[in-house]
Amino acid sequence: MKDLYKRFLSSEEWLIREEVWNKNLQGVRESQFTLGNGYIGSRGVLEEIPYDAYPGTYIAGLFDSSGAQVPELVNLPNPIDFKISVEGEKLGLVAMDVLKHNRVLDMKKGLLARRTVYSNVRNERFDYQSVRFFSMDDSHVGVMQVCLTPLDNDTNIDVETTFDLSVTNKGILSEGRKNHIKIMEVKNIRDIYYASVQTFASKVYVNYAGILNCCTGDITQNTSERVLHMRAEKGKTICFTKVFHIATSRDVKPRNMKPHALKAVRKAAEAGFENLLKKHVSAWEKRWIGADVILKPDKELEKALRFNIYHLLIAGKDNGSTSIGARTLSGEGYRGHIFWDTEIFILPFFIYTNPDAAKGMLSYRYDRMGEARRNARKRGYKGAMFPWESADLGNETTPPWHRDLDGRIIKIHTMDTEQHINCDIAYAVYHYGLATGDKEFMMKKGYELFFEIARFWASRVLFDKSKKRYEIQRVMGPDEFHPIVDNNSYTNGMVAWNLRKAFELFEENKRCGEKWSRDLSERIRLSDREAKRWKSIAAGLFIPYSKRKDVIEAFDGFLRRKYIRIKELDNNFMPVLPKEATFKDIDTTQFVKQSDTVMLLYLLDGDFSHEEKRRNFAFYDARTLHKSSLSAAISSIMALRTGDIIKASRYLSYAAYMDINNLSGNTADGMHAASCGGTWQAFINGIGGMSVKDGILRFNPLFPKEIKCLKFHIRFKSYRISAEIFRNRIAITPSLKRAKRGVLRLEAFGRLCEAPVGKKTVFRG
Numbered sequence: 001m002k003d004l005y006k007r008f009l010s011s012e013e014w015l016i017r018e019e020v021w022n023k024n025l026q027g028v029r030e031s032q033f034t035l036g037n038g039y040i041g042s043r044g045v046l047e048e049i050p051y052d053a054y055p056g057t058y059i060a061g062l063f064d065s066s067g068a069q070v071p072e073l074v075n076l077p078n079p080i081d082f083k084i085s086v087e088g089e090k091l092g093l094v095a096m097d098v099l100k101h102n103r104v105l106d107m108k109k110g111l112l113a114r115r116t117v118y119s120n121v122r123n124e125r126f127d128y129q130s131v132r133f134f135s136m137d138d139s140h141v142g143v144m145q146v147c148l149t150p151l152d153n154d155t156n157i158d159v160e161t162t163f164d165l166s167v168t169n170k171g172i173l174s175e176g177r178k179n180h181i182k183i184m185e186v187k188n189i190r191d192i193y194y195a196s197v198q199t200f201a202s203k204v205y206v207n208y209a210g211i212l213n214c215c216t217g218d219i220t221q222n223t224s225e226r227v228l229h230m231r232a233e234k235g236k237t238i239c240f241t242k243v244f245h246i247a248t249s250r251d252v253k254p255r256n257m258k259p260h261a262l263k264a265v266r267k268a269a270e271a272g273f274e275n276l277l278k279k280h281v282s283a284w285e286k287r288w289i290g291a292d293v294i295l296k297p298d299k300e301l302e303k304a305l306r307f308n309i310y311h312l313l314i315a316g317k318d319n320g321s322t323s324i325g326a327r328t329l330s331g332e333g334y335r336g337h338i339f340w341d342t343e344i345f346i347l348p349f350f351i352y353t354n355p356d357a358a359k360g361m362l363s364y365r366y367d368r369m370g371e372a373r374r375n376a377r378k379r380g381y382k383g384a385m386f387p388w389e390s391a392d393l394g395n396e397t398t399p400p401w402h403r404d405l406d407g408r409i410i411k412i413h414t415m416d417t418e419q420h421i422n423c424d425i426a427y428a429v430y431h432y433g434l435a436t437g438d439k440e441f442m443m444k445k446g447y448e449l450f451f452e453i454a455r456f457w458a459s460r461v462l463f464d465k466s467k468k469r470y471e472i473q474r475v476m477g478p479d480e481f482h483p484i485v486d487n488n489s490y491t492n493g494m495v496a497w498n499l500r501k502a503f504e505l506f507e508e509n510k511r512c513g514e515k516w517s518r519d520l521s522e523r524i525r526l527s528d529r530e531a532k533r534w535k536s537i538a539a540g541l542f543i544p545y546s547k548r549k550d551v552i553e554a555f556d557g558f559l560r561r562k563y564i565r566i567k568e569l570d571n572n573f574m575p576v577l578p579k580e581a582t583f584k585d586i587d588t589t590q591f592v593k594q595s596d597t598v599m600l601l602y603l604l605d606g607d608f609s610h611e612e613k614r615r616n617f618a619f620y621d622a623r624t625l626h627k628s629s630l631s632a633a634i635s636s637i638m639a640l641r642t643g644d645i646i647k648a649s650r651y652l653s654y655a656a657y658m659d660i661n662n663l664s665g666n667t668a669d670g671m672h673a674a675s676c677g678g679t680w681q682a683f684i685n686g687i688g689g690m691s692v693k694d695g696i697l698r699f700n701p702l703f704p705k706e707i708k709c710l711k712f713h714i715r716f717k718s719y720r721i722s723a724e725i726f727r728n729r730i731a732i733t734p735s736l737k738r739a740k741r742g743v744l745r746l747e748a749f750g751r752l753c754e755a756p757v758g759k760k761t762v763f764r765g
Contacts (some may be wrong), residue, residue: 003115004129004147005111005115005130005131008106009104009109009111010106013302014030014107014303014306015105015107015308016033016104016107016660017103017105018101018102018103018104020101021098021309023050023052023489024510025662026050026052026053027054027667028105028667028668029330030045030056030331031330031667032105032660032667032671033103033105033112034196034314034328034329035133035134036313036314036329037110037134037136037139037765038060038139038316039059039139040057040058040059040142041058042056042057042079042142043056043057043331044103044105045078045080047081047144047146048090048093049078049080049606050094050707051091051094055075055079055081056331056332057079057080057246058073058074058076058336059206059246059248060317061250061322061328062199062202062204062248063391064075064180064181064201064204064251066178067175067178067180067200068169068175068335069172069400070389070391070398071202071391071393072335072336072337072391073336074180074199075168075180075332075496076181076206077163077181077208077658078164079163079164079197079208080132081145082160082242082250083160084142084148084157084158084159085157085727086124086150086156086157087155087156087750088119088158089120089566091118091126091128091148093116096115097119098118098119099117099125100115101117102114102115108284108285108288110136110281110310111132111133112132114129115127116128124153127151128148129148130144130146130147131144131145132145136227136284137277137279137280137282137283138248138268139317140245140247141244141268142244142245142246143241144242144244144720145240145241145242145273146239146242147239149236149237149424150232150233150235150236151235151574154231154232154233154733155231155232156229156230156722157229157232157238158227158228158230160226160227160228161240161242162226163193163208163210164191165195166178170332172399173401176741178608180196180199180200181197181199181206182199183196183677184205187524188224188225189262191222192199192209192210192260192266193209193210193211193224194208194210195207195209195224201334202392204249205257206249207246207257207258207261208244208264209244209245209262209264210242210243210244211224211244211265211269212224213240213241214238214239215238216230216238222269234505243265243268243269243276243279244265244475245265245455247261247264259502261652270732273416273611286299287354288313288505289713290713291313291349291603292355293309293683293684293711293712294295294557294709294712295709295712296707296709296710298334298706301653305656305679306710307659308655308677308679308680309349309378309676311328311676312328312346312680314328315328315329315330315346315392315673316354317360318354318356318360319356320414320609321364322361322364323365324338324342324346324361325339325341325342326672326673327339327669327671328673328676331669332670333669334389335389335399337390337397338364338389338391339389340420340421340424340478341625341673342361342673343361343425343427343428344424344428344603345426345630345674345678345681346683347432347675347677348431348685349677350681352684352714352715353714354700355436355715358436359436361443362428362429362441365425365449366446368390369396370394372384372386372394373452375382375395375457375619381460381520381595382455383451383456383458385419386425386453386740387415387421388415396525398414399412400412400613405627405698406582408583408584410719411480411727413483414476417474417475419491420477420491422453422498423453423457423494424494425453426450426453427497428497429449429450430444430450436716443520445518447509448520450501450533451506451520451526453498453502453533454498454502455526455538457495457499458499458530460472463540467588468725469541469542470540471487471541471542472487472491472541475491476488477555478490478595478599478628479595479596481586481591481592481603482554483586484557485555485556486557487542487556487557488596488601489543489544489554489555489600490597490600490740492542494604496538496541497538497542497604497607499537500535500539501743503534503538504530509585533689536557538617541574544558549619551597551615551620552616554595554597558590559590561589561590562590564580564581565578566578568738572650572654572663572695573650573654574625575625580607590622591625592624592625593624593631594624594628595621595623595635598616598624599618601638602638603639604643605691614643617644621647623733625759626654629664629672629674629675632651632655632675632678633679633681634678634682637682640702641702649705650684651682652682655678656679657673657677658672658675683712684710684712684714687701687702687707687710687725688701688712688725689701689725690714690723693747694725696745697716697721697746697747699711699732699747699749700748700749700750701726701727701765703726703727709726711723711724711725715729718737719734719736719757720734720735721734721735721744722734722735728765729762729763730762730763730764731760732744732746732748732755732756732761732763733759735757735758736757742757743756744756744757748763749763749764749765757762
């Protein structure tokens, strides 16, 4: 029996394989093999849904709070539900002996293919093969094909395939499993199986419509039957093709949903498997043209990087105003909530590869600014104060309790103190405007976001008359080992930047004298006096500094905490918590979860000298336990920039392989989106040395020994740029969509230069 789907698959460098089924890795594989298209995400469950499998079907931005402490991403009915019994014996990895098993995620084409050869109690063999995809061409359409061949005897088979309406969300802490949907209608309409559900609290309808096609030899027919009884002949393949359509009342008016679903699924089914696949693959090809990164000579590392990029691509949406949660649409970790991970770690990838998706993520914040303003007023502040965790409405959705690293259940303070997310959003807005040149977005949304966040910080700071300085008290930085501190260096540094830039942008807009600028100032009642106060606060905001250690202090009193030397590294060269410390009293030590100061050095790179970066990185690297998935990638970049090549390579490897090798031990809860985005930055901004300063694109590569060449494409303003980076040579080919001539001004190896449009220009270091 030949491998039916081998002809569909890409070359090996694009494939992630499962050669043996390991029950203990079932949840991890489900996250890793997630399929999606930005609108919908579907965990890579086995079609027969073995015991302890966790089907997950999620739609971007669809949350519900019924039965849960806070709103969470809704686990919707599972369309990947296909069960076969042979003479009463279930065909499945748990139920039968497995002679051969192979699953393949094709990252280039967004396919999940499988072949399993089973043996039943009578030693009869069955060849089971499947392939499925969620269309990148039509984000509402999914397709699954299953083929079965008895290899030894004729046999009776029963086939059951539906939309599994019994799914629930996982239980967390004291919560049990939660059902966020109620069934509104289930019906067979001719050859279409139709189901409609509604979320309990958010009142969103979700409609499913599916057509099952059965092909045996020359006979092909559609059926809406949920259970089929068939006779399968030895050596002859029965092939089932299931095409389904999923949409919500946010996409289609409720009264039109049913006819729309029936019409859409019939159109998709009539197009046929091959045509649907062709359009899907073509859409993926366009995605990868702008997103792929080629490494030489390390092909395994290249594949790991592609794995991270793949999971970013299936999470990003081209339009609308939804954002990406900390675990993408691949699992229910952090309940699907949106954190600073999006703006600082994930967004840069989309800014330079898919600006429309990046704009949608920032629009998500803008569209919820009314709630952020109410949040600020409720706490006695001005402007807009965004929540630490956000879901669909933009209100604070941080749960009050969480399980700590040592298993203890602890009270959460992040919603009250981890306010740096506000300057993170401001930084993302500025970064987007700088890199894309999207003046329309900045005029309509960006500047208002930026100014309202600055306004919040100006009301949040306190002035210490005795010390003649501004301070920010009772906050938490990215280092969550120290929950409530004064004058966190990351927060204060980013706030000072936010306020300084807000003043500069206000003055710049005022000088342009355009009507939109005057209208904006009038609408949000922003005066010259208020903007000048921003500048004054920025200049006087205290950043703790230790003259004795000659380093930026993580926060007031950090150096008075106990210093314990890291004595041991694990197999991945990550620090091991010394025996004389415990996570229960970690806040009394100088250990940090991830380094606030190193993050500040990275984001505000131009504000620090090379020696300042070198000194501070070395100091905090000796105290960082990297107990956050956000940590390794940024440490890799800063190790490169400060000349510690060995550590740069170790951190780069850890970030790149985090989810593909389940290094954090919790990939089953979903992919670590921030690590995926941070890994891309480690290659492009770290090794490739790409950055933007004063509106100029810069390349100053920093290569570890194991990498010789880096090739990638980016979008910058109106340019599409192909970059080929070597240690001492850079080749740049810019193009413009509507022009054959032009010149891209850039900086290479510290020198300003020009690259003509349509021509490959080489710069040497």
